[in-house]
Amino acid sequence: MNNFVLLVVVILIAILIVAAAIGIAKLIAPRSYNPQKGEAYECGIPTRGKSWMQFKVGYYLFAILFLMFDVETVFLFAWAVVVQDLGVYGLLSVLFFLLILVLGLAYAWRKGALEWK
Amino acid sequence: MFDFGVVTSWIHTQLTSVMPEGLAVFLECVAIGVCLLLLYVVIAIIMIYMERKVCAAFQCRLGPQRVGPWGSVQVFCDVFKMLTKEIIIIRHSDKFLYNLAPYIVILASVMAFACIPINRGMEILDFNVGILFFMAASSIGVVGILLAGWSSNNKFSLIGAMRSGAQMISYELSIGLSILTIVVLTDTMQFSEIVMRQADGWFIFKGHIPAVIAFIIYLIAGNAEVNRGPFDLPEAESELTAGYHTEYSGMHFGLFYVAEFVNLFIISSIAATVFLGGWMPLHIPGLDGFNAVMDAIPGFIWFFAKALFVVWLLMWIKWTFPRLRIDQILTLEWKYLVPIGLLNLLLMVVVVVFKLHF
Numbered sequence: 001m002n003n004f005v006l007l008v009v010v011i012l013i014a015i016l017i018v019a020a021a022i023g024i025a026k027l028i029a030p031r032s033y034n035p036q037k038g039e040a041y042e043c044g045i046p047t048r049g050k051s052w053m054q055f056k057v058g059y060y061l062f063a064i065l066f067l068m069f070d071v072e073t074v075f076l077f078a079w080a081v082v083v084q085d086l087g088v089y090g091l092l093s094v095l096f097f098l099l100i101l102v103l104g105l106a107y108a109w110r111k112g113a114l115e116w117k
Numbered sequence: 118m119f120d121f122g123v124v125t126s127w128i129h130t131q132l133t134s135v136m137p138e139g140l141a142v143f144l145e146c147v148a149i150g151v152c153l154l155l156l157y158v159v160i161a162i163i164m165i166y167m168e169r170k171v172c173a174a175f176q177c178r179l180g181p182q183r184v185g186p187w188g189s190v191q192v193f194c195d196v197f198k199m200l201t202k203e204i205i206i207i208r209h210s211d212k213f214l215y216n217l218a219p220y221i222v223i224l225a226s227v228m229a230f231a232c233i234p235i236n237r238g239m240e241i242l243d244f245n246v247g248i249l250f251f252m253a254a255s256s257i258g259v260v261g262i263l264l265a266g267w268s269s270n271n272k273f274s275l276i277g278a279m280r281s282g283a284q285m286i287s288y289e290l291s292i293g294l295s296i297l298t299i300v301v302l303t304d305t306m307q308f309s310e311i312v313m314r315q316a317d318g319w320f321i322f323k324g325h326i327p328a329v330i331a332f333i334i335y336l337i338a339g340n341a342e343v344n345r346g347p348f349d350l351p352e353a354e355s356e357l358t359a360g361y362h363t364e365y366s367g368m369h370f371g372l373f374y375v376a377e378f379v380n381l382f383i384i385s386s387i388a389a390t391v392f393l394g395g396w397m398p399l400h401i402p403g404l405d406g407f408n409a410v411m412d413a414i415p416g417f418i419w420f421f422a423k424a425l426f427v428v429w430l431l432m433w434i435k436w437t438f439p440r441l442r443i444d445q446i447l448t449l450e451w452k453y454l455v456p457i458g459l460l461n462l463l464l465m466v467v468v469v470v471f472k473l474h475f
Contacts, residue, residue: 003244006146010228016154017372018219022204022369025200025202028201029202029367029368039208040207059282062283062451063282066289070286070289070290074249080304088470091463091466095463115444116443
């Protein structure tokens with residue numbers, strides 16, 4: 001059968017699982033109202049301020065690095081399928097490609113982007 | 118090996134003989150959907166039960182044993198308990214994103230789950246770029262986790278979600294590189310084809326040293342990818358209460374819990390498929406009697422045995438090692454696993470190009 005039809009079925013099933021679980025829970029679960037319940041679960045006292053705030057830049061650097069290497073992995077997948085036919089030529093060309101990327105990683109490493117400060 | 122495709126094509130011919138083509142395809146889609154739903158739920162229940170029993174064994178306890186024989190009904194009781202708990206949505210949360218997050222987490226896990234070849238002819242999604250699709254589908258999960266943490270408007274959730282985001286996207290690279298090593302060896306990305314290529318030997322044996330290194334890297338990265346074991350700091354309960362799902366209660370929380378356990382199974386079954394031969398039986402060259410006995414065991418039993426073995430291995434790791442810090446986790450990934458993975462990939466290319474593999 002066509003894989004894309006099945007993909008739609010899979011996505012519908014995923015939505016059904018969540019909707020059914022939450023729907024059943026909403027039907028049979030007891031409900032009560034208490035203003036205390038609406039508070040965030042932190043330390044027992046009301047939360048001070050919002051938690052939608054600026055966040056540590058360290059994570060951002062890793063996200064940038066991830067972007068670089070993830071795109072690289074996608075390129076490599078296309079190459080990996082045909083490398084047996086390409087032979088030594090495929091090895092050498094990807095060696096050059098990886099060299100540039102590893103230089104990027106080495107630069108980030110040297111600059112201290114991989115340190116957690 | 119028994120080809121399950123015979124059964125499905127028989128069903129298809131029977132259905133098309135009594136009804137028009139479109140209706141038959143629709144009924145088959147419904148049947149596949151029901152099978153997927155049941156399999157997903159059953160796997161989740163088996164995994165939770167196994168986690169409790171294995172964890173108990175490692176801690177010299179007995180685990181659940183009161184409800185049903187060997188406590189086997191315990192998980193069902195837990196599910197019913199969770200269904201009867203109120204779903205609380207806190208006042209200052211972002212309601213839309215808060216409700217959306219479980220959908221995304223479950224969607225990622227179901228889509229990845231549908232890729233797994235269980236038996237010959239028994240796979241739901243069998244794209245010719247199966248591995249790429251699997252990686253794309255499983256990486257949607259991190260979006261759900263980030264949404265859950267952000268929309269809860271809770272500092273614990275936010276810290277947990279950010280840690281989880283950094284950790285999951287980092288370790289995805291190592292998963293990609295280690296699977297890539299095997300793609301170089303097989304020159305195909307289709308899961309069923311990858312299993313078929315292992316008829317004369319599993320890739321962990323065929324692929325020389327690079328395959329073994331890739332398998333070890335895959336186990337470490339996979340364990341981190343599902344936020345378990347020594348890498349469970351997104352939900353480090355002693356410091357962040359429950360991490361990104363602190364504010365989720367009742368069945369909302371249950372869905373995250375189920376997705377986590379099914380993800381563990383998915384990671385293990387991909388390891389079993391790619392490295393340990395999937396549903397292919399164990400063959401030792403020269404021992405024909407032994408090979409015939411192994412062939413008599415159905416493929417899906419081989420598959421589940423291998424997958425559950427890897428699950429057990431990951432549970433062993435989880436209950437043995439203490440939790441790492443976030444900087445140690447990122448150092449392990451970026452300073453050790455990524456360079457080793459790249460070198461290992463080149464090593465595998467050298468092995469393949471100069472025909473050094475078995």
